[in-house]
Each structure stands twice: as C-alpha cells, then as structure tokens.
Amino acid sequence: MKTFTVSVVTPDGPVYEETGAEMVSAKATSGELGILPGHVPLVAPLTINAVRIKKDNNTQILAVSGGFIEVRPDQVTILAQAAELAADINVDRAKAAKERAEKRLQGSKQEDIDFKRAQYALDRAINRINVTSR
The missing domain is CATH 2.60.15.10 (F0F1 ATP synthase delta/epsilon subunit, N-terminal)
Structure with a gap:
C-alpha cells in the first residue's frame, strides 16, 4: 500500500x-x-x-x-x-478559555476587533474540547 x-x-x-x-x-x-x-x-x-x-x-x-x-x-x-x-490538550484549560470567550461575547458592546478575537478564541477552545472527546 x-x-x-x-x-x-x-x-x-x-x-x-x-x-x-x-x-x-x-x-x-x-x-x-x-x-x-x-x-x-x-x-x-x-x-x-x-x-x-x-x-x-x-x-x-x-x-x-x-x-x-x-x-x-x-x-x-x-x-x-x-x-x-x-493527547497534549489540557481540557480544563480549554474549558476555562471557552468560558472566558463566552463572557467577552456576552459583555457590553465592544469594538469589532475585540469581538473577532473573542469569537476566534471561542472557536479554538470548542475545537480543542471536541478533539479530546473523540
């Protein structure tokens, strides 16, 4: 093969x-x-x-x-x-990052750049958590 x-x-x-x-x-x-x-x-x-x-x-x-x-x-x-x-992903750290990003997104109106960074951080944390559960 x-x-x-x-x-x-x-x-x-x-x-x-x-x-x-x-x-x-x-x-x-x-x-x-x-x-x-x-x-x-x-x-x-x-x-x-x-x-x-x-x-x-x-x-x-x-x-x-x-x-x-x-x-x-x-x-x-x-x-x-x-x-x-x-195997190298720290799940607790990824969950904490997810929570921080969700709080930033739910907070008061922020500049567009901060929103994009928070959304990127949230997507990345969710991906890391999903990968460890497979």
Missing part, C-alpha cells in the same frame, strides 16, 4: 512529522478534504477544526487553528497558526 509523509508545523515549530500515513482528513474553507497517496497537488486554507491522520489502522487527531494545507503526491504539509495533538 502506498503511503506519504505528513508534517504539521506552527510558528513555534513542528508539532507532527511522520512517514507512512495512509490518509489525511482536514476541513478547508471550501469543505472537507480526504487526502490519499498520489493526490493531485493543491493548496487550500484551513478552518479551525480537527485533522485526522490515519496510519497503521490507527487515527491520530490534532486540533488545528486555521492555516493552510499543501498537498503533493507523496507529502502533506499543514502550516497552522496553532496545532496540538489530542
């Missing part, structure tokens, strides 16, 4: 780097992507969502906060603003 290399990189450095992946599933802004070996090359922006990497009949799940996916026939590279393996 053909396989490929998967790299997930953030500004803080590599989060995941493995060879032998059989499939990658990610959510781009245009919809869900399923990547198999030999996939046509593409570059697409990602949403805040889970990325699933299937290797040796096991699925590794990462929480990815936006970024881009670059697909080549033998390699998939995800350049993300932030990414964490499900």
Whole structure:
C-alpha cells in the first residue's frame, strides 16, 4: 500500500512529522478534504477544526487553528497558526478559555476587533474540547 509523509508545523515549530500515513482528513474553507497517496497537488486554507491522520489502522487527531494545507503526491504539509495533538490538550484549560470567550461575547458592546478575537478564541477552545472527546 502506498503511503506519504505528513508534517504539521506552527510558528513555534513542528508539532507532527511522520512517514507512512495512509490518509489525511482536514476541513478547508471550501469543505472537507480526504487526502490519499498520489493526490493531485493543491493548496487550500484551513478552518479551525480537527485533522485526522490515519496510519497503521490507527487515527491520530490534532486540533488545528486555521492555516493552510499543501498537498503533493507523496507529502502533506499543514502550516497552522496553532496545532496540538489530542493527547497534549489540557481540557480544563480549554474549558476555562471557552468560558472566558463566552463572557467577552456576552459583555457590553465592544469594538469589532475585540469581538473577532473573542469569537476566534471561542472557536479554538470548542475545537480543542471536541478533539479530546473523540
């Protein structure tokens, strides 16, 4: 069976780097992507969502906060603003971040920039919590 290399990189450095992946599933802004070996090359922006990497009949799940996916026939590279393996996520911290973001969104009228930041923080916290429950 053909396989490929998967790299997930953030500004803080590599989060995941493995060879032998059989499939990658990610959510781009245009919809869900399923990547198999030999996939046509593409570059697409990602949403805040889970990325699933299937290797040796096991699925590794990462929480990815936006970024881009670059697909080549033998390699998939995800350049993300932030990414964490499900096992590395501190659920209590993610729940606290979710509560803080919800309070900011429910508070008095704020500038548009603060609203966008609070919504981004809420989406990211929800994604991190969802990834740990899968």
